[in-house]
Amino acid sequence: MQSISEKRTFWRSRFIDVAYDPVHEEMIDDMVMTHDIAESLFSPFVKKNAILDRTHLWRNKTVFYYIGNEYTDKHREVIRDGIQLIRDATCVKFVELRHPSQAPGTYVHISSRKGCYARIGSKCKNAVCEMSLEIPGCIHTGTVAHEFLHVLGFFHMQCATGRSNHIRVMFDNIDEKMWGNFEEYATDSTLLGTPYDYESITHYGSMFFSKDKINPSIITRDQTIQKRIGQRKYLSRGDIERVLRLYNCY
Template identity: 35%
Template sequence: MALLKCTLGLLILLVVSDCSWAKKKELSVSELLWRANKNVVRTKDDPLVIDDIAYGDVTERNADPCINRGCKWVKFSDGKVYVPYVISNQYSSQERSIIERGLQSFHSDTCIRFFPRTNQREYLNILSDKGCYSYVGRQGNAQTLSLERPGCVHHSVVQHELLHALGFNHEQCRSDRDQHIRILWQNIEPRYWNQFYIVNTLNLNTPYDYNSVMQYGRYLASWNGEPTMVPIPNPNVQLGEATQMSQTDVIRVNRLYNC
């Protein structure tokens, strides 16, 4: 009997340990993007991509394209915004399921409706290219959204790149960033400085969101293991740990598209 109790106790301990390990294994979107993109090597034939944002025109790099020109997807008379998409056959059925779940996650709380393309001229072309990246806002014609397999095929990353495609930039680059985040430039690898430049964003009267799926973590691009971003005035606020869209992310989509 004692041996049986000991064996059962050991089994319970192993199960609990496995559950704890599984919980710890869920990485933030910031960490997933960093791991997927840090070693990507691009050539002159590739799209211009900085961090995980693609640019069709180099003049767009210093401002959110939504400021410069219409970049919103079309809203129909029924109040819904229909965004066609194609998912490449590069993905396994499980990977496709993860991508589709990310697409559908917008349907319950926003007026965005992603749907499989038939013959629409403008659509998201979701494929496995080099790393994770998207253009910001509607570009016209076939618009690449890269989710390289397997590193980019995660629910939070899908949501992150879709928010770029809908017209949103990174939280740490928003126009009022310096009121909420202190950038520690001395700790950033110089080649990654451009990932911290402020852009002229549309903030839609929403507060800075430390838990946005568009906010990167405090150690992003650190060369010395020290923080590259610190919240202010409270440096202990959780930063860049999101594993899915926040409520503020949802509010911004609804405000941008007048849902």
């Protein structure tokens, strides 16, 4: 019988080696990324974290995006509100396109597919960075902001290097097929010099991917802050600070 450690290694290899599409992309939970980015996250031999590779950042600190026709006016308002959370707090600019043909280059195409997910960074197939905000489950301000942080180049907080000093991932309470979503990143620059952030809008909640929704998948070392993880209402101070640093807003 395989140990938990052996099973975790198996699922890590699955997420690294199984192609997401013909362009050698990977799907890790709600993040789509090129194979080299995924490998840089999990391989202890790759020193450069993709978040610091400036070729993956948006030129001129500007993100162009198009909202698909399937969304109602109310849906569009929620999507814009989620984007506004980032716009109001940082120097990153967001420009909405009336039609994809207006895009001057790479842009984010928002459509209602299965689930909530986004492309990491600005390197996308045919200059189109696909984002799925499924109706109605993904149409929430915080969810939109969460996905757009992925677009800007950010990964999940609970996978940050050194996370074991702050949280315990309860693999026994998680479906084995989901273990790859909880792997700790091998690189050490994800936090950009900021502290581990329990309140990050990119942090999983206590019950995310829990088998029975009774026993938690994540337990904070400090039990007094257990309820702070997984919030999707606002950008934390840390979220804002990391965007400011990554995009040289100072």
